Amino acid sequence: MxxxxxxxxxxxxxxxxxxxxxxxxxxxxxxxxxxxxxxxxxxxxxxxxxxxxxxxxxxxxxxxxxxxxxxxxxxxxxxxxxxxxxxxxxxxxxxxxxxxxxxxxxxxxxxxxxxxxxxxxxxxxxxxxxxxxxxxxxxxxxxxxxxxxxxxxGPYYKDGFYPVKAYVQESYDRAAPQGVGNIKAAGNYAAGLLGDMEGKKLGYPICLYLDSGSHRFVDEFGTSNFLGITGDGRYVTPDSHSVLPSITNKSLQQIAKDFGLTVERRQIPITDLELFTEVGACGTAAVITPIYSITRADKVYTFGSEKEAGKTLTRLYNEIQGIQFGDIEDRHGWMVAV
Ligand SMILES: Cc1ncc(COP(=O)(O)O)c(C=O)c1O
Incomplete structure (x- = not known):
């Protein structure tokens, strides 16, 4: 049938x-x-x-x-x-x-x-x-x-490629400094549920976690990596032991380089959020989720428009989806035919 x-x-x-x-x-x-x-x-x-x-x-x-x-x-x-x-x-x-x-x-x-x-x-x-x-x-x-x-x-978030508001979750950490944040242990997700749930209750669909040792540096979102684009066209993503090595992020970094952007993998002090004109959460499920704002206590960092994704994230998103759906040449040999 x-x-x-x-x-x-x-x-x-x-x-x-x-x-x-x-x-x-x-x-x-x-x-x-x-x-x-x-x-x-x-x-x-x-x-x-x-x-x-x-x-x-x-x-x-x-x-x-x-x-x-x-x-x-x-x-x-x-x-x-x-x-x-x-x-x-x-x-x-x-x-x-x-x-x-x-x-x-x-x-x-x-x-x-x-x-x-x-x-x-x-x-x-x-x-x-x-x-x-x-x-x-x-x-x-x-x-x-x-x-x-x-x-x-279908899409991980019901609106698809559309900006969302994020919240810095500091009451609970996602991953210990030498713990298991860099692997996909099932228990990591149970440990993150309460923080995510509290963020959602406050109206934020997505939580950002800081490094659990000092709470000074950006680690990643609950189920996706962090990437920021600076006004002068740099792609910046955290260098941290407790972040899951995202395959989407790795691929987007390659695409960013193909586009001529500089890719920086470094510690990102939370105050560096001021530097970004665009921020995205990236992972297999949503590919890229544009982040319109990140709230930490009474400080709100905003990035671009609340109504649409920024230019660079849109370009990166279209390129990776184009490769995945076969509309753009698979120049890095990423697709494996079934
Ligand atoms: C904690 C976390 N970070 C990042 C990612 C994104 O990884 P990937 O791009 O390989 O899906 C995921 C999803 O797998 C995740 O659960």
Missing amino acids: PLTIDWKNLGFQYMDTGTYVAAAFCGGKWQALETRSDPLMKLHVAATCLHYGQACFEGLKAFCRKDGTVAMFRPEENAARLSASARRLVMEPVPAELFVEACTQAVRLNRDYVPPYGTGATLYLRPLLIGTTPRVGLKAAEEYLFAVLAMPV
Whole structure:
């Protein structure tokens, strides 16, 4: 039966497509990938992922191009980041080939759910790695489960590429200085929920976190990296151990260089917010969210117009989306055909 999905009005929400792929690590090796249809899985009640947070994940997208072909954006980068997360949490890293193969299969098996070109929607892939060995003493698991879910998604924020107001959340930190902020540990997101919720109650859809050691420097937003554009055309992004190395940010830095902008990766004192004419939050889900203002206690920093994104962010956004949807030449070899 043909699917009846309103592609243009999809939100960023879970959808059960009826198919995902998974592989188990047991007996000291990765087992073959299997296709699963039941989203409810049997998990030991004492599994390390439940008690000791041995859980990490990834997020990437597949795009339908004008000619109907489908391609994923930089999956090897997500594979490398999941490995880094696994190593830091003393979990079994997923080999890059297995990661890319699982993502490829998840897209192929869910081909009907890939939103058509022109709708702006995409197929979101959610790779997940969890420790499954039962333990009550603190020790890493010996068995793991790796799964890749796929589902069609629309914009992360309902208005899409439209400026939002941000709030500096200082009551709670997102990541300790030598902690796990630089990996995609599932627990980071639970730790950030309360701060995000309080920001939302105050009317700010997005929270900015400072370095937790001194609260003097910009770290990142709750689920995206920080980037600022100066009046003289520099692309500035924080150099911090506790920021997640965003693949979108890395790609935008390359595009900024292609455009002839200077890219600076450095500590950004909060007072440097004065320097920026445009600020963006970047990540896979929203690509770039233009930030109109950042409120810290009674100080409000504003950037450009409340009604539309600035010129440089718009150019960067159009370029990366053009590459992803195949309208602009993939000059850096980022797209992997499925
Ligand atoms: C905390 C955090 N920072 C940044 C990002 C953006 O990373 P990426 O561009 O790889 O999606 C994400 C999303 O994955 C995130 O959760």
